[in-house]
């Protein structure tokens with residue numbers, strides 16, 4: 328970030344008074360442009376003992392399998408975001424269940440929140456960001472071709488603890 332998105336003034340890196348981190352501060356208007364991790368939210372939909380995964384049609388990790396997930400939007404709850412992403416990527420309607428995993432992903436500055444979920448009617452299809460969407464029995468899960476470590480963690484956690492609480496990790 329070189330120029331202020333509010334006034335166009337030059338940005339400097341400095342530690343504002345009372346702060347302990349270096350920030351992008353506008354030298355013209357003084358506004359502090361905070362950069363903080365983004366929230367990615369998703370779910371692992373279950374249907375008749377199988378889990379729904381999407382083969383990614385976009386980078387990063389095109390061609391690899393993921394659970395429906397994406398960036399949380401403004402004015403949206405985590406549960407609404409998880410259901411929306413499932414509608415967009417898998418053309419499926421879900422009932423969102425309990426929170427499954429909260430993963431700190433340091434290298435991308437993201438927090439991934441994943442939910443247990445259930446398909447409402449068993450219907451699904453590939454959305455614009457998916458090449459293919461299908462149900463996998465636990466034995467069929469393509470562990471070598473999962474797009475993201477947080478998804479691998481969520482799938483492992485769900486199989487080990489289908490009803491239970493929130494599991495956390497960091498990468």
Ligand SMILES: [Zn+2]
Pocket residue numbers: 331332333334335336353354355356357358
């Ligand atoms: Zn400014």
